[in-house]
Amino acid sequence: MKKTFLSKLKPFLGTFQLHLDENTEFDYFIVFKNADNISLKVFNQMGRWTHYGQKSVRGWFSLSKEQIKAFVVEHLNCQDDEFEVFNAHNELFRMRF
8 A cells, every 4th residue: 555655746846846945944053173163253244053062053044065165264364174064954964973
């Protein structure tokens, strides 16, 4: 019975698409090598951010990972190698702690 149900459902599975707009937000983590670079006042200019440990912040934002990196470099005067941005949904579930 389960196999029959799945075979009937299979043609419809390819029709589902994710429609994104400017209101869609993603869950990001930014981990810094140095805690001195973290300024929530600056981060809150681009979305909702909170401290997540001593050297990282977590936020929800509609920009891409590359746009967030550019914002951090420009507004916090950091180099690209001083921090790392993770999309919590796409990247962190594969990590082991």
